[in-house]
Amino acid sequence: MKNITVLGTGVLGSQIAFQTAFHGFDVVAYDIDQAALDRASDRFAGLAQRYEADAVAGGAEGGPRAAISRIRLTHDLADAVASADLVIEAVPENLELKQDIYRRIGEAAPSSTVFATNSSTLLPSALAESTARPDRFLALHFANEIWAHNTAEVMGTPATDETVYARVVEFARQIGMVPIEIKKEKAGYLLNSLLVPFLQAAGELLVDGIAEPEAIDATWRIGTSAPKGPFEIYDIVGLTTAYNISRMGDEKQQAFADLLKERYIDQGKLGVATGEGFYTYPRQA
Numbered sequence: 001m002k003n004i005t006v007l008g009t010g011v012l013g014s015q016i017a018f019q020t021a022f023h024g025f026d027v028v029a030y031d032i033d034q035a036a037l038d039r040a041s042d043r044f045a046g047l048a049q050r051y052e053a054d055a056v057a058g059g060a061e062g063g064p065r066a067a068i069s070r071i072r073l074t075h076d077l078a079d080a081v082a083s084a085d086l087v088i089e090a091v092p093e094n095l096e097l098k099q100d101i102y103r104r105i106g107e108a109a110p111s112s113t114v115f116a117t118n119s120s121t122l123l124p125s126a127l128a129e130s131t132a133r134p135d136r137f138l139a140l141h142f143a144n145e146i147w148a149h150n151t152a153e154v155m156g157t158p159a160t161d162e163t164v165y166a167r168v169v170e171f172a173r174q175i176g177m178v179p180i181e182i183k184k185e186k187a188g189y190l191l192n193s194l195l196v197p198f199l200q201a202a203g204e205l206l207v208d209g210i211a212e213p214e215a216i217d218a219t220w221r222i223g224t225s226a227p228k229g230p231f232e233i234y235d236i237v238g239l240t241t242a243y244n245i246s247r248m249g250d251e252k253q254q255a256f257a258d259l260l261k262e263r264y265i266d267q268g269k270l271g272v273a274t275g276e277g278f279y280t281y282p283r284q285a
């Protein structure tokens, strides 16, 4: 796979495009209009600075600055996919929107092109039929801050061709990811299948008045040598996201959502991003 196209240049799409170009691939980055592409240019410039500051290793010659020159921007969808070997889709998390874009690229891309979705919550089988090439379609799921949190969860559908799956695993490795092979479709992949119940259990301990966040976090850190406890993780994820997930849950989870809203979100305390959540940032030593 040589020519890579990324659809959507938001939080994750810009990171995927940049990481891929950083590792020497030619990348086409697509977004809906010129204004979105202008924002993408700003994101790429910011990522180049971040890669330099973090001294991200393993890139192709020229480092982060040269990566930008390997990314071509376009808002013409047919042009974006015309010579792609692999299309990675990172458009908003909306089933109809994604199905629509797969129908359009299914017609516009060469029949050999492989499609991969970065969707966090939709199973790839919900999108496979729209692609008109279910054997050449799978999920390739990255984590935010991809250069540091470099897992790439690879999850096919029952229709995904094994050779296609293996090629995508190899591509993930080539762009500096640790490919995580998932053998069956699973909502939440591996990371969220582990993380969500863990965070929910912590929320319940708080709602039930069993202990305060500091005590719960300290127990987890000291007891398992993990670097962070659940409420420190909540602050990183962002309390709005935590609220949106919790309010869809059972009675206990809804009570936790109410607590998040009243004590934190309504006060503008959204976590690390706003400087305060369960903790105040930067943290006192």
Ligand code: NAD
Pocket (backbone or CB within 6 Å): 007, 008, 009, 010, 011, 012, 013, 030, 031, 032, 036, 089, 090, 091, 092, 093, 097, 101, 118, 119, 120, 121, 141, 142, 143, 144
């Ligand atoms: P985002 O809102 O930051 O970016 C979405 C981008 O898609 C925007 O640039 C927007 O202009 C563009 N877009 C809107 N409509 C479009 C269309 N019809 N066609 C093409 N592009 C369109 O979203 P995000 O956080 O980058 O999430 C994108 C995908 O990545 C989602 O499926 C999400 O589940 C997944 N994801 C997100 C994260 C995360 O931490 N943000 C992590 C892993 C996976």
